[in-house]
Amino acid sequence: QVQLVESGGGLVQAGGSLRLSCAASGRTFSSYCMGWFRQAPGKEREFVAAISRSGTKTYYADSVKGRFTISRDNAKNTVYLQMNSRKPEDTAVYYCAAEQSYSDYVISRGYEYDYWGQGTLVTVSS
Numbered sequence: 481q482v483q484l485v486e487s488g489g490g491l492v493q494a495g496g497s498l499r500l501s502c503a504a505s506g507r508t509f510s511s512y513c514m515g516w517f518r519q520a521p522g523k524e525r526e527f528v529a530a531i532s533r534s535g536t537k538t539y540y541a542d543s544v545k546g547r548f549t550i551s552r553d554n555a556k557n558t559v560y561l562q563m564n565s566r567k568p569e570d571t572a573v574y575y576c577a578a579e580q581s582y583s584d585y586v587i588s589r590g591y592e593y594d595y596w597g598q599g600t601l602v603t604v605s606s
Contacts, residue, residue, distance in 0.1 A: 482506045482578050482595050489574065489600030492566050500561040502576030502597055510534075510554040513581040516561045517590055518572035528574070529561060530586040539586040566604045573599040
């Protein structure tokens with residue numbers, strides 16, 4: 481089992497940058513595929529980005545491709561989401577998720593993740 485704690489949320493102006501972190505407990509972090517999702521007010525949760533357990537494979541939603549970068553540091557049990565060129569429509573609660581994987585692949589479907597953090601709010605002002 482793994483516990484996830486997100487941090488780094490806050491208020492940023494449009495065009496600015498922000499980096500979210502997600503710290504995981506446990507000794508087997510490197511065996512988990514990790515993902516970032518977000519939920520804007522009044523909307524359903526949506527996929528943002530995912531990274532394979534080795535960190536060599538990444539996958540992004542079209543809405544963030546080229547602006548966001550997911551990365552991980554398995555030695556620190558942490559996954560990151562670097563968000564550049566922020567837009568007001570990026571305002572949402574951001575969640576990280578983990579799913580133990582037996583191969584080096586990425587997961588974009590939320591229902592496939594078993595573990596979720598509590599979320600961190602990111603607000604982008606115009």
